[in-house]
Amino acid sequence: MPGPSPRPLEHPAPIHMTNQIGKHFIELPTVDSTNRYAAELMARGEAGHGTAILAHEQTAGKGQRGRVWRSTAGQDIALSVVLVPKDLPAQDQFILAQIAALAVHDVVADALRITVDGGASRVRIKWPNDVLIDRRKVAGILIENEIVSGSVAGTIIGVGINVNTHELDADLNATSLRIETGTAHDRMAIVTDLLARLQHYWDRWQAGDPQVRMRYVELLWARGRFTEFELNGEPFTGRPMDVDAGGRLLVEDDRGRVKAYDLDQLRFAPR
Ligand code: BTN
Secondary structure, three states: OOOOOOOOEEOOOOOOOOOOOOOOOEEOOOOHHHHHHHHHHOOOOOOOOOOOOOOOOOOOOOOHHEEOOOOOOOOOOEEEEEEOOOOOOOHHHHHHHHHHHHHHHHHHHHHHHHHHHHHHHHEEOOOEEEEOOOOOEEEEEEEEEEEOOOOOEEEEEEEEOOOOOOOOOHOOEOOHHHHHOOOOHHHHHHHHHHHHHHHHHHHHHHHOOOOOHHHHOOHHHOOOEEEEEEOOEEEEEEEEEOOOOOOEEEOOOOOOOOEEEOOOOOEOOOO
């Protein structure tokens, strides 16, 4: 059987990478979607835990809720990482979103810390897993899980980071590292950092460290602040307080009542 198209570039994995995540590193000049490519590899049994796929151009990037994810060829990051948890019940799958969001948060914060005074504190995670600088989105994450007999048999963590692009639609409320820092960033260094951060949070989770969940909550955008939502399509004001194990957002309304909401009920109002 021929391999999936397109063919990868012949590149060794970054030499200092000894951990599992990113050890099998595939670099593609162009692909429709790294998540789709990863799924194809998984189905063929050619991608195990830690396989990472980076594309320099993505022609049909997939976003959340069936949307298209656009990135600029040679300027941004489109990366998918395959993870294979052992014994993760489907109802606890949100931990994977937390691991991914924290890893992306950290690399974005690092890029800002180096170049902008106090920049790191402007980076927040917008539930469930967009990464913002102030109010603008710099990175998105699409997680696609394969559930078998009530457990997560495998997952594809797709990460798009706006790095050096300045071609962003004005109505997207998006930004890039370059726009925020005024300087170009080394994409391969960010990818290496991101793989190491994923490994770090994965290891913490495996070790049963409650800090993973706590740090995610600590970094939530608008936490403790009244903000506008849409609840079942209707305007709703509340303040995000916490997230439960199922990934539902706990929001306090203006009468002090706290309720848990799923993504299909509640979303932040568009700005
Ligand atoms: C979002 O809508 O915020 C999620 C965007 C996720 C985009 C990334 S880019 C790499 C990976 N491959 C895809 O097709 N999508 C994800």
